[in-house]
Amino acid sequence: MKNKMDALLREKINNLDTVPPGLTRDNEAGWEKIKKNQKAIAGKTDFVKKAAWGIILAAVLTEAFLFYGFEKPEEVKKEERGTYSSPATEKTEMQLEQTTAVYAKPDSKERKTTQEKTVTPRPVQSDTSMKIIVPTATVKPSADKQKEANTIKVPKAPARYPSLIGNAWEEGFRPAMAPQGKNLVQNGTFEEGNVGFKSDFRFLPHEDFVVGYTQIVSVSTQINGSQQVIAIPQISPIIAGSYIITDGFSHQKNRQFYSTTIYHDSSGFLSPSDSLGSSIPIVQTAVNPVPSMGSFLAVNINISGKQRIWYNSISVKPNTTYSFSCILANVSTQSSNPGAFKLCVNGEKVSKTLDLPLTNEWRSLSGMFTSGRYQTTIEISIEDIQSPIFNNLVALDNIIFKEIPPGEFRKKKERFSK
Amino acid sequence: VDESLIILCKRGDEKAQRELYDKFSGKMFRVCYRYLQNQMDAEDALINGFVKIFQGLNNLEYRSKEAAEGWMKKIMVNECLMFLRKKKTFSGISEETGNDMESAVIPVDDLEVEEIYAMILKLPDGYRTIFNLYVIEGYNHREIGAQLGISENTSKSQLHKARIMLQKLLTQKGITNEK
Numbered sequence: 001m002k003n004k005m006d007a008l009l010r011e012k013i014n015n016l017d018t019v020p021p022g023l024t025r026d027n028e029a030g031w032e033k034i035k036k037n038q039k040a041i042a043g044k045t046d047f048v049k050k051a052a053w054g055i056i057l058a059a060v061l062t063e064a065f066l067f068y069g070f071e072k073p074e075e076v077k078k079e080e081r082g083t084y085s086s087p088a089t090e091k092t093e094m095q096l097e098q099t100t101a102v103y104a105k106p107d108s109k110e111r112k113t114t115q116e117k118t119v120t121p122r123p124v125q126s127d128t129s130m131k132i133i134v135p136t137a138t139v140k141p142s143a144d145k146q147k148e149a150n151t152i153k154v155p156k157a158p159a160r161y162p163s164l165i166g167n168a169w170e171e172g173f174r175p176a177m178a179p180q181g182k183n184l185v186q187n188g189t190f191e192e193g194n195v196g197f198k199s200d201f202r203f204l205p206h207e208d209f210v211v212g213y214t215q216i217v218s219v220s221t222q223i224n225g226s227q228q229v230i231a232i233p234q235i236s237p238i239i240a241g242s243y244i245i246t247d248g249f250s251h252q253k254n255r256q257f258y259s260t261t262i263y264h265d266s267s268g269f270l271s272p273s274d275s276l277g278s279s280i281p282i283v284q285t286a287v288n289p290v291p292s293m294g295s296f297l298a299v300n301i302n303i304s305g306k307q308r309i310w311y312n313s314i315s316v317k318p319n320t321t322y323s324f325s326c327i328l329a330n331v332s333t334q335s336s337n338p339g340a341f342k343l344c345v346n347g348e349k350v351s352k353t354l355d356l357p358l359t360n361e362w363r364s365l366s367g368m369f370t371s372g373r374y375q376t377t378i379e380i381s382i383e384d385i386q387s388p389i390f391n392n393l394v395a396l397d398n399i400i401f402k403e404i405p406p407g408e409f410r411k412k413k414e415r416f417s418k
Numbered sequence: 419v420d421e422s423l424i425i426l427c428k429r430g431d432e433k434a435q436r437e438l439y440d441k442f443s444g445k446m447f448r449v450c451y452r453y454l455q456n457q458m459d460a461e462d463a464l465i466n467g468f469v470k471i472f473q474g475l476n477n478l479e480y481r482s483k484e485a486a487e488g489w490m491k492k493i494m495v496n497e498c499l500m501f502l503r504k505k506k507t508f509s510g511i512s513e514e515t516g517n518d519m520e521s522a523v524i525p526v527d528d529l530e531v532e533e534i535y536a537m538i539l540k541l542p543d544g545y546r547t548i549f550n551l552y553v554i555e556g557y558n559h560r561e562i563g564a565q566l567g568i569s570e571n572t573s574k575s576q577l578h579k580a581r582i583m584l585q586k587l588l589t590q591k592g593i594t595n596e597k
Contacts, residue, residue: 041469
């Protein structure tokens with residue numbers, strides 16, 4: 001009964017569609033108020049939208065400034081590039097890592113006699129730090145000043161350190177100016193010997209380093225019935241497909257070889273009666289990279305078909321950017337094509353390709369890597385891209401993999417395009 | 419409400435919006451006035467309600483005229499409840515047990531609708547609101563309790579009291595529910 005009455009009442013009341021008796025209302029005024037309120041809300045929404053876009057734009061510009069604000073100038077004078085020295089780089093790195101492991105590379109003689117590593121802090125020279133002058137946005141400098149401001153100023157390195165020119169410049173990232181992270185590579189300078197890394201190449205223990213051996217390349221019968229055997233040494237002091245850790249190709253280790261003619265009798269077999277013919281000196285096959293950097297890895301990639309000269313697993317933090325760099329040098333005197341190299345993370349190339357020139361100067365190779373959301377372990381490697389047919393003897397040193405604090409790197413993304 | 423009118427309103431057509439307003443302003447004012455019992459408050463609720471209707475039309479999925487009208491009415495009722503909450507109409511309602519729900523049947527047949535409407539307006543805010551929500555809008559006590567922040571039993575007892583009060587008003591008018 002009650003429900004029935006309620007339903008009837010509901011129907012009657014809900015059918016009322018006019019203003020209650022005795023009341024009058026201004027429909028037009030109501031409409032005007034509605035339009036006014038709608039405009040006010042639209043204005044607020046518009047303001048909120050604009051404010052949101054403004055915040056987003058500001059954030060993007062800030063990030064862009066931090067990201068690109070220190071970009072490499074288009075023009076870098078050659079002589080200024082020439083002052084960019086590897087020791088400065090090395091020193092900067094070591095200087096930054098004094099709390100962890102800073103020691104001078106022991107002299108090769110000391111090392112040979114004691115087999116101990118003397119840990120001595122390298123003297124810090126303040127004049128090796130690099131400085132960037134960034135032009136301000138408010139003051140427009142003159143053309144000369146603009147040019148000067150756009151030029152990275154690198155103080156001259158000490159005279160005893162020859163110059164290092166690396167393609168890191170071309171990549172827009174300078175290892176010498178890498179932010180202050182800890183080098184995650186153990187023994188990146190090879191001062192501890194053959195530890196802390198892996199290689200696809202075979203390790204030759206230093207003391208057993210084969211400096212060369214003769215190889216018979218031709219045997220010819222002479223008019224007098226004797227045979228001429230021409231033997232020449234292996235071109236490389238390191239057997240192809242192998243590597244050594246050395247502090248330099250000293251004269252003793254890399255003695256000159258001779259092409260030897262051996263005359264022996266008609267028996268066709270070597271015998272005590274055989275006489276030694278003339279000997280022709282062969283040029284030295286390996287030279288030290290310049291400048292001297294203490295111990296380094298030297299590898300003979302000669303037709304090895306192997307790829308990873310150096311690789312190792314590294315623990316990383318997720319969503320973090322790291323710099324990865326090393327220096328390489330051709331150390332062969334007979335190479336016509338020292339080869340090309342790249343830095344890889346998990347097999348993916350993260351640097352440009354470094355085509356080593358014929359000179360024996362160290363060249364730097366660098367790249368950057370940002371870990372994934374859940375990535376905690378990676379494999380970093382230094383790989384040979386094109387194994388030349390022969391004479392590919394290369395030195396590797398100063399491997400650095402370190403975290404770049406957010407906002408500190410100033411590398412343009414497009415410059416990393418492979 | 420025709421679907422075409424709703425579509426035009428969704429597109430922001432001012433003429434269509436005006437047409438919708440003209441068509442429903444009287445009816446919706448009735449709704450608001452039934453809750454608020456004050457012309458100015460009802461007018462404000464009506465205006466705010468229409469602004470929200472025009473804003474929310476994009477989210478309305480048109481199914482029928484009745485559904486669209488019910489949706490608009492619901493917006494108006496919510497606006498009115500907001501007014502009443504601001505006035506703290508429901509904070510003074512004490513927790514009560516809701517029994518004796520068998521009394522107070524209103525003899526609707528014997529009354530003109532305007533008379534019933536006028537009697538509803540005479541109810542105190544709390545009674546009137548719950549009576550409106552339960553009897554006119556068709557909410558149950560659980561929904562009313564959730565809307566007003568009161569318990570189900572309080573809603574029941576308030577409704578019961580509203581009915582008794584309406585009976586008294588009817589008695590005063592000489593109308594009984596004997597049949």
